[in-house]
Amino acid sequence: MNKDSMLEMIQLKNVTQIYWDLSVAELYEQAIKRHEALLSASGSLVFHTGQYKGRTPKDKFIVKDQQTTEQVNWGKINQPFDPLSYKRLKSKILSYLQDRELFIQQCYACSNPNHRINLWILSERPIYSLFSRNLFIVEKDPEKRMHLVPDFILIHAPGFRADPETDKTQSGAFIILNFAEKMILIGGTGYAGEIKKAVFTVLNFLLPQKGVFPMHCSANFGKDPEDSAIFFGLSGTGKTTLSIDSTRNLIGDDEHGWDDSGVFNFEGGCYAKVIRISKEGEPEIYQAALRFGTILENVIINPQTREIDFNDDSLTENSRAAFPIEYIPNTSAQLAGGHPKNIIMLCCDAFGVLPPVAKLNPEQAIYYFLLGYTAKIAGTEAGIQEPTAVFSPCFGSPFLPLSPKAYARMFKEKIEKHKPNIWLLNTGWTGGPYGIGKRIALETSRRLVRAILSGELAKADFVQEEYFHFSIPQSCPDVPTEILHPSKSWKDLSQYEKKSRELQALFAQNYHALA
Numbered sequence: 001m002n003k004d005s006m007l008e009m010i011q012l013k014n015v016t017q018i019y020w021d022l023s024v025a026e027l028y029e030q031a032i033k034r035h036e037a038l039l040s041a042s043g044s045l046v047f048h049t050g051q052y053k054g055r056t057p058k059d060k061f062i063v064k065d066q067q068t069t070e071q072v073n074w075g076k077i078n079q080p081f082d083p084l085s086y087k088r089l090k091s092k093i094l095s096y097l098q099d100r101e102l103f104i105q106q107c108y109a110c111s112n113p114n115h116r117i118n119l120w121i122l123s124e125r126p127i128y129s130l131f132s133r134n135l136f137i138v139e140k141d142p143e144k145r146m147h148l149v150p151d152f153i154l155i156h157a158p159g160f161r162a163d164p165e166t167d168k169t170q171s172g173a174f175i176i177l178n179f180a181e182k183m184i185l186i187g188g189t190g191y192a193g194e195i196k197k198a199v200f201t202v203l204n205f206l207l208p209q210k211g212v213f214p215m216h217c218s219a220n221f222g223k224d225p226e227d228s229a230i231f232f233g234l235s236g237t238g239k240t241t242l243s244i245d246s247t248r249n250l251i252g253d254d255e256h257g258w259d260d261s262g263v264f265n266f267e268g269g270c271y272a273k274v275i276r277i278s279k280e281g282e283p284e285i286y287q288a289a290l291r292f293g294t295i296l297e298n299v300i301i302n303p304q305t306r307e308i309d310f311n312d313d314s315l316t317e318n319s320r321a322a323f324p325i326e327y328i329p330n331t332s333a334q335l336a337g338g339h340p341k342n343i344i345m346l347c348c349d350a351f352g353v354l355p356p357v358a359k360l361n362p363e364q365a366i367y368y369f370l371l372g373y374t375a376k377i378a379g380t381e382a383g384i385q386e387p388t389a390v391f392s393p394c395f396g397s398p399f400l401p402l403s404p405k406a407y408a409r410m411f412k413e414k415i416e417k418h419k420p421n422i423w424l425l426n427t428g429w430t431g432g433p434y435g436i437g438k439r440i441a442l443e444t445s446r447r448l449v450r451a452i453l454s455g456e457l458a459k460a461d462f463v464q465e466e467y468f469h470f471s472i473p474q475s476c477p478d479v480p481t482e483i484l485h486p487s488k489s490w491k492d493l494s495q496y497e498k499k500s501r502e503l504q505a506l507f508a509q510n511y512h513a514l515a
Contacts, residue, residue, distance in 0.1 A: 020104050024133065055194060093155060105129050105136075106139065154199070208407070225262075238348075270327070298316050342420055371511060372393050432495075
């Protein structure tokens with residue numbers, strides 16, 4: 001089927017002009033000409049997303065039809081959308097796009113060719129076409145790209161706002177997945193991350209049907225691709241930062257699959273948080289964020305000098321850089337590795353009671369995988385005065401169309417078969433909760449990760465922790481022994497015991513709700 005036939009099939013017509021697969025430089029020109037973005041002094045392209053500066057989960061829906069009725073885990077996360085309402089809303093979007101210019105990128109998800117999902121990303125704005133080109137994988141062969149048939153089509157119309165009363169949405173913004181039509185509709189929001197995570201949700205639905213375990217994690221490997229490691233973690237725990245290591249090869253920083261051959265990246269780019277990033281703390285991401293081709297989302301730029309200020313959070317704490325993954329040195333050309341020898345589950349514990357590192361047995365690993373724990377701290381969201389526990393099952397609850405138990409079963413099968421070492425790594429507080437204790441230094445976390453990946457930490461002597469019953473190493477090279485045991489770093493032991501019991505109760509409460 002040729003392109004014109006495909007466009008006719010989705011009933012897209014009377015478009016003023018379609019720009020197919022524009023290059024990075026061409027998309028820069030188009031975005032600047034339309035006043036969508038500013039060129040920074042370093043060469044990156046800066047744009048602001050308007051009202052929405054993060055994902056809006058309440059506006060995400062899945063069309064409830066014969067295919068999805070029994071498979072999807074319906075609820076607050078996977079909200080059902082009526083097929084007839086979808087048809088009407090889609091018709092309104094297609095009408096809105098008439099007499100407009102349209103930018104289409106042909107790309108794909110999944111570096112493993114056995115699981116490749118071809119994508120057409122259609123947007124009314126060139127900046128989002130560049131975002132898609134950066135984040136997904138671009139077919140390098142012009143002949144193959146010319147004949148690429150999409151498995152899924154994403155129509156992106158940030159300038160179109162729904163009418164909640166007539167369109168049956170929650171607000172003017174919407175993200176709607178239709179698995180029968182193999183189509184995604186996004187409108188009313190300019191936050192680019194909705195494109196990325198909508199495709200991730202599609203993969204989390206389709207790949208388990210092929211026996212592939214989809215994961216919200218980063219991954220890398222050492223000199224040998226068989227020496228791979230994966231890092232599960234929610235936003236702010238260090239998933240991207242700790243997986244980018246000059247001594248190892250990066251597979252990817254956010255979304256991966258695990259099949260019978262090993263681990264592979266879903267994407268071809270990185271979407272890294274850059275608030276308060278520094279050349280000293282995260283040199284690889286810092287340099288990538290300044291390069292030509294990179295999009296800086298909701299980052300502050302001086303309109304005269306065009307200098308970037310990564311420390312300015314006046315727009316949002318969620319400022320981002322979207323760039324091709326090859327901008328990170330030592331990136332794997334295949335974006336794939338073998339079965340992981342080590343699995344690291346990251347959390348940022350603001351209660352200050354979890355150790356910087358602990359070894360988990362398989363039962364504990366499944367328990368923590370289902371919990372997906374981290375903590376929000378005062379100041380991160382309006383109304384939060386005390387550390388607040390956050391539980392996102394499987395470390396990716398907003399993107400999981402199936403029941404968390406389905407993904408937990410796949411995780412259990414993988415670790416039973418391949419027997420990796422599994423670790424809990426706390427990048428949060430020690431010596432007391434947030435406001436009293438201190439944040440575990442990034443360099444300390446890096447030393448712990450290096451000890452894990454080199455195999456040194458597995459050789460240590462371990463002692464069982466009293467409240468959570470995981471194994472704490474007695475020592476680690478280049479890490480002060482006293483911080484390895486949380487109880488020894490607290491001045492008030494009774495407060496440590498109180499906070500430990502509080503968190504222990506929250507763990508049990510959330511696990512039982514899932515079970």
